[in-house]
Structure formats: structure tokens, C-alpha cells
Amino acid sequence: QRFCSQCSAAITLRVPPDDNRMRAVCENCGAIHYQNPRNVVGVLAVWQDKVLLCRRAIEPRYDKWTLPAGFMELGETTAQGAMRETQEEAGAQIELGPLYTVIDVPHAEQVHFFYLARALSEDLFPGPESLEARFFPLDQIPWSELAFRTVITTLEHYVEDRKGAQFPMHHYDIPLPVPD
Amino acid sequence: QRFCSQCSAAITLRVPPDDNRMRAVCENCGAIHYQNPRNVVGVLAVWQDKVLLCRRAIEPRYDKWTLPAGFMELGETTAQGAMRETQEEAGAQIELGPLYTVIDVPHAEQVHFFYLARALSEDLFPGPESLEARFFPLDQIPWSELAFRTVITTLEHYVEDRKGAQFPMHHYDIPLPVPD
Numbered sequence: 001q002r003f004c005s006q007c008s009a010a011i012t013l014r015v016p017p018d019d020n021r022m023r024a025v026c027e028n029c030g031a032i033h034y035q036n037p038r039n040v041v042g043v044l045a046v047w048q049d050k051v052l053l054c055r056r057a058i059e060p061r062y063d064k065w066t067l068p069a070g071f072m073e074l075g076e077t078t079a080q081g082a083m084r085e086t087q088e089e090a091g092a093q094i095e096l097g098p099l100y101t102v103i104d105v106p107h108a109e110q111v112h113f114f115y116l117a118r119a120l121s122e123d124l125f126p127g128p129e130s131l132e133a134r135f136f137p138l139d140q141i142p143w144s145e146l147a148f149r150t151v152i153t154t155l156e157h158y159v160e161d162r163k164g165a166q167f168p169m170h171h172y173d174i175p176l177p178v179p180d
Numbered sequence: 181q182r183f184c185s186q187c188s189a190a191i192t193l194r195v196p197p198d199d200n201r202m203r204a205v206c207e208n209c210g211a212i213h214y215q216n217p218r219n220v221v222g223v224l225a226v227w228q229d230k231v232l233l234c235r236r237a238i239e240p241r242y243d244k245w246t247l248p249a250g251f252m253e254l255g256e257t258t259a260q261g262a263m264r265e266t267q268e269e270a271g272a273q274i275e276l277g278p279l280y281t282v283i284d285v286p287h288a289e290q291v292h293f294f295y296l297a298r299a300l301s302e303d304l305f306p307g308p309e310s311l312e313a314r315f316f317p318l319d320q321i322p323w324s325e326l327a328f329r330t331v332i333t334t335l336e337h338y339v340e341d342r343k344g345a346q347f348p349m350h351h352y353d354i355p356l357p358v359p360d
């Protein structure tokens with residue numbers, strides 16, 4: 001951020017009064033431009049013991065498989081956003097279930113939310129952000145071709161929870177990745 | 181948002197290619213300025229069957245009582261943010277417990293997270309955002325003087341859950357308020 005979005009004056013980085021961290025401050029109009037983490041909302045949808053994955057047509061992680069998910073938009077709930085992303089990326093008809101994973105990803109400045117859902121049909125109509133959408137039996141999940149650690153860990157919890165047929169909400173952090 | 185924060189050119193509101201909603205677009209440098217919901221993170225801290233509340237020294241809801249809470253910052257987890265806010269607003273020493281409520285507040289473009297916590301001392305050192313911080317017995321919670329509906333509903337869940345001494349995570353929406 002270099003310029004004030006309210007008045008176009010140049011931004012100063014400084015700690016405002018009664019604050020304790022650097023902010024983008026406009027000395028011309030007085031606006032303080034805060035930045036905050038973003039939420040990613042998605043769905044783990046199930047059809048006859050198979051889980052819905054989409055192969056990404058966009059960066060990052062082009063060609064990798066993901067649960068349908070994307071940034072939460074203004075004016076919607078996490079549930080509404082998760083359903084919207086499932087429609088946009090997979091064209092799947094689903095009945096949304098409970099919130100299943102809530103994952104802090106501080107190095108990405110994000111919180112991820114995945115809901116469980118039941119697919120109402122096997123028909124899929126992937127949108128422009130997906131090369132392909134497909135239901136995978138649990139023993140055929142492409143683990144080495146998954147796009148994100150929050151997708152991997154959510155699927156790991158699901159495979160484990162299926163053994164006891166109990167699906168409690170899981171909350172955890174994804175720590176900073178270890179450099180390769 | 182009237183000007184591009186990258187190049188200071190005037191903003192155009194339009195739907196970008198491959199998108200489906202209006203964005204703040206810069207025709208000069210090509211930047212698309214997205215806006216997303218913000219997370220509020222807070223704590224329900226308990227000392228000897230009493231809950232910690234702060235009386236607000238800032239708007240909105242000046243003089244009303246709240247659980248310590250505030251906007252999540254970049255680079256922190258929801259848990260770290262909740263602990264930071266408790267330190268800043270109440271100066272309380274706490275041991276953080278599990279995530280307790282996750283509340284969608286779409287009309288405010290927010291998601292609220294409250295953690296349970298155990299206070300390690302009765303000593304409180306309220307900061308400049310609080311007129312006062314105090315531990316309240318459950319039967320003396322100032323229900324009619326609470327600042328926010330997410331605070332009220334989190335405390336309601338806690339009072340109810342105390343009866344069975346089970347504190348599962350609760351996820352729900354706060355619908356649009358009915359006009360007065």
C-alpha cells in the first residue's frame with residue numbers, strides 16, 4: 001500500500017496514537033488503513049463414500065487437487081461462502097452439514113473453514129477455476145497431488161473419523177512450513 | 181475506496197473478467213482491490229466461578245460491558261489474537277483453553293471467535309480501551325448492559341453448559357437485527 005485509498009495522498013507507515021503496531025496512515029486526511037487476515041471457506045462433500053475434489057485451473061498449485069474452497073466475501077456467512085465456492089468450482093448440488101475443521105494458518109494470514117456436506121447427485125459441472133471435478137473413494141485420494149496442507153489435514157481427519165462414524169469439529173494451527 | 185492504493189489513480193467499480201461481483205478496479209495499473217470480512221477474537225476467562233468482563237472506554241457501545249475481544253491482526257492465530265486482546269483490555273493473566281464459540285455475523289461483515297480461559301490471578305490491569313475490568317459471578321452478569329450479541333450469546337452458552345460441566349464448541353449465525 002503506497003497511496004491513501006480515500007484521498008490519494010502518499011501513505012506514511014507509523015504507529016498511530018493509542019495503537020501498538022505499524023499502520024498505513026494518511027497524514028493528509030487522517031485515514032488509518034488496517035489490514036486483517038482473510039477467511040477461506042470450503043466443503044468436504046461426500047457421495048456414496050466418495051469425496052469431492054477439484055483439480056485447480058489457477059495458480060497457486062495449478063493442476064493440484066483441492067477441496068472446493070475460496071475467499072469468504074462481504075455479506076455472507078462462512079456456510080454461504082462454502083456453498084458458493086462448491087457451486088462455482090465443482091457445480092455440485094450439496095446439502096451442507098456441520099462445520100468440521102477451523103484451521104489457523106498465520107504465515108498465510110488466513111483462517112480456513114471446511115464444512116461437511118452430502119452431495120445430492122453425482123453430476124458435477126466444474127467452473128473455469130477447475131480443470132476437472134471428481135468423486136474419489138477414500139483409498140484413491142491423490143495424497144501426493146493435493147494442493148494445500150489444510151486440505152490434506154481435513155481429509156486426514158475425515159478418513160480417521162469415518163472409522164468411528166463420529167465427526168466432531170477440529171480446530172488446530174498449521175505452523176510455518178519447514179523450508180525445503 | 182476512491183483511489184488505487186498502489187498507484188493513486190481513480191478507482192472504477194466493475195466486475196472483472198472471470199469474476200461475478202463488483203470490485204474496486206484500477207484501470208491504470210490493473211490492481212483489483214478486494215474487500216473481505218474481518219475476524220474478531222476474544223476470551224471468556226474464568227476465576228473461581230466468575231467471568232471476566234470489561235467496561236468499554238471506546239465507541240461503539242461506550243460504557244457497556246464486553247468480553248475482552250478485538251480485531252485479529254496479520255501474522256497471529258485466532259488464539260494469539262484472543263490472548264493479546266485480553267492482555268490489552270483487561271491486563272489479565274490467563275491460561276487459554278479451547279475454542280468455544282464461532283459466530284458468523286454477516287451484516288457486520290465479521291466472524292467472531294471466543295476462547296475459554298482460566299484466569300491465573302484475580303489481578304486486573306485494564307488498558308486505555310477499558311473503563312474498568314471485573315470478575316462477575318454468573319448470577320450477577322449485567323445482561324442488560326452487555327455490548328454485543330455475540331458476547332450475550334457466548335455467555336448464555338456458558339451459563340447453560342456449566343450446568344452439565346461440558347463445554348463443546350458452538351457454531352451459529354447472528355441474523356440481521358430486527359429494526360427497533
Ligand SMILES: [Zn+2]
Pocket residue numbers: 004005006007008009026027028029030031
Ligand atoms: Zn487520505
Ligand SMILES: [Zn+2]
Pocket residue numbers: 184185186187188189206207208209210211
Ligand atoms: Zn492502480
